[in-house]
Ligand SMILES: NC(=O)C1=CN([C@@H]2O[C@H](COP(=O)(O)OP(=O)(O)OC[C@H]3O[C@@H](n4cnc5c(N)ncnc54)[C@H](OP(=O)(O)O)[C@@H]3O)[C@@H](O)[C@H]2O)C=CC1
Ligand SMILES: CC(=O)[C@@H](O)[C@H](O)COP(=O)(O)O
């Protein structure tokens with residue numbers, strides 16, 4: 001748990017923080033660059049990466065002039081090399097490029113905003129180089145939480161949460177000690193299907209699932225919010241970030257997404273962090289911490305808001321949530337299996353190859369058949385668990401692997 005933040009330090013005289021933005025072309029990545037635009041004297045960009053969106057990455061590179069860009073797609077790599085010829089911007093490719101760029105001596109902070117298991121290896125590389133990682137990519141901690149903790153202990157890097165709930169908890173914990181904490185309360189919007197008749201769930205379409213009531217996000221996390229697997233992944237993320245057992249991490253449905261999460265302390269007091277649902281707030285806090293920087297983000301209009309509502313999550317409606325608790329209870333490779341099966345199932349659902357209700361069914365089957373005990377699975381062990389779970393889901397869904 002962090003020490004009390006010093007909010008009085010004179011930030012204007014400090015050298016700018018030099019960022020590597022992994023997943024720069026996505027929802028969190030582009031909002032991170034919005035924050036850089038707001039604070040050009042305090043933040044600079046050294047690295048930008050994408051999977052295949054070469055056009056957007058090129059546009060960003062020409063605006064921010066980083067030292068290096070990384071792209072996964074071979075054709076995108078060829079295009080970027082051609083387009084950036086004659087500039088000082090280095091172009092790298094693939095996972096090797098990602099791991100090299102996060103270890104550069106001219107990078108201070110790595111914004112980890114890839115989606116999925118692909119985020120784990122570069123985060124480990126960044127922590128092995130002792131970097132500060134602003135972590136949006138929750139799948140990193142879900143699949144590899146024990147390994148990430150071990151890497152933090154060995155190399156002394158730091159993790160600052162970006163996920164809105166974990167940022168809220170992190171902010172509530174400023175000035176507190178671990179012994180004072182009783183329970184973490186993760187709030188959940190309940191997604192678009194909180195009140196939809198349960199018997200219609202097998203007719204849910206991708207367009208309906210991609211319509212989040214409060215947040216505009218990438219496709220994968222949006223579908224996860226609709227199944228509430230997102231909250232399950234966040235329970236596991238909170239377990240590894242704040243080192244508390246599952247029994248002390250609760251989930252509470254709060255449809256307005258104004259309270260981003262809460263902490264109840266041993267004296268019965270509860271602290272909450274509130275704000276409009278705008279990811280630029282937790283992104284900025286992760287980049288400014290331990291300072292707070294003045295910014296023109298929207299403020300809550302309390303009178304217009306009027307009320308805040310709460311309810312208990314319904315496990316019959318959202319079976320992915322108890323599955324995530326079960327994976328955490330099993331430990332070993334179980335959370336990595338849960339995560340990979342979910343990633344694969346969400347992809348199949350978005351491609352209209354399975355129904356919405358199949359997501360939980362496939363994840364449950366993979367969890368049942370594939371999890372293995374192991375106190376701290378190695379990266380290679382996790383990678384194999386991830387591969388096998390994806391393959392298993394494809395087979396069970398009757399889809400040929402590509
Ligand atoms: N969006 C949000 O508001 C929130 C997101 N998060 C978490 O943050 C992470 C990012 O989410 P989000 O920004 O929504 O995702 P997006 O899908 O919008 O963006 C993902 C980014 O990662 C890149 N990428 C995807 N897969 C790979 C890969 N295999 N290798 C290399 N790069 C890859 C994409 O490149 P390209 O564009 O070229 O495909 C893109 O830049 C997720 O873990 C999510 O759960 C957490 C809280 C809120
Ligand atoms: C913005 C953010 O942090 C998302 O993870 C968000 O929490 C999703 O909303 P749900 O509460 O519906 O999962």
Ligand SMILES: [Mn+2]
Pocket residue numbers: 163164165234
């Ligand atoms: Mn979240």
